[in-house]
Amino acid sequence: IRPDFSEGKNESSVVGFGLAKVVDSKNPKYPIGALVIAPSGWEEYSHIFEPQYLNDVITLDGSTNPKVPLSAYNGVLGVPGFTVWDSLNSVGDLKTGETIYISSAAGTLGQLAGQLAKRKGLRVIGSAGSDEKVAFLKNELGFDAAFNYKTQDKRTALTEAVGPSGLDIYYDLVGDDTTEVVLDLLNPH
Incomplete structure (x- = not known):
């Protein structure tokens, strides 16, 4: 699996998939508070501007088991x-x-x-x-x-x-x- 990531700039962070919580959004598919697995920078906050990356976002809301730690979605379930x-x-x-x-x-x-x-x-x-x-x-x-x-x-x-x-x-x-x-x-x- 080799996602099509554009090459970063020298000042940009490393891009990979991460578990994230939406803190701001203008897209109704990804409301504030939603849990997602998304292509994101290895940083405290990431911005997804490029539309092709939105195809790779997986929304977890409603599908997470409260007994499963969220960290599992970065490993065995990710x-x-x-x-x-x-x-x-x-x-x-x-x-x-x-x-x-x-x-x-x-x-x-x-x-x-x-x-x-x-x-x-x-x-x-x-x-x-x-x-x-x-x-x-x-x-x-x-x-x-x-x-x-x-x-x-x-x-x-x-x-x-x-x-x-x-x-x-x-x-x-x-x-x-x-x-x-x-x-x-x-x-x-």
Whole structure:
């Protein structure tokens, strides 16, 4: 997903999607007080002047659960969550019984990918950069296997974790030399 953002000026803030409350508006679709997820600057107040950005505004009023913290709309229920959901379901085409390996599995996207893959019935393997994170993946998130890429040889650890069934999906969140190891373990599809 690559939104069409115009290039900022040197004095402008970084633009991304954020959870916001409308404090002033001349647009009846976005009344004062409305909660929205919108392309906005990373700043205390943002102004949306360009009409094409209004197509990307999502109004949350009436759809939020009071038991869910608003911060969830910046994570699991926001752009990160949508990115993982769409990439796994549209591109990954997950099938029960397959094996997925997730690099950087203890990060936001990796945690989401692992949990969604488990719910689809996949065998989930992850890597992380500390023993504490590896324990978190296995004990808290239910990953089938995980290893510390900083203290273990990636090829050995991943080969042992994958086993004879091979690897079906690689969810790459790092873009390092792990790809070379994974290519040797992938099943033909």
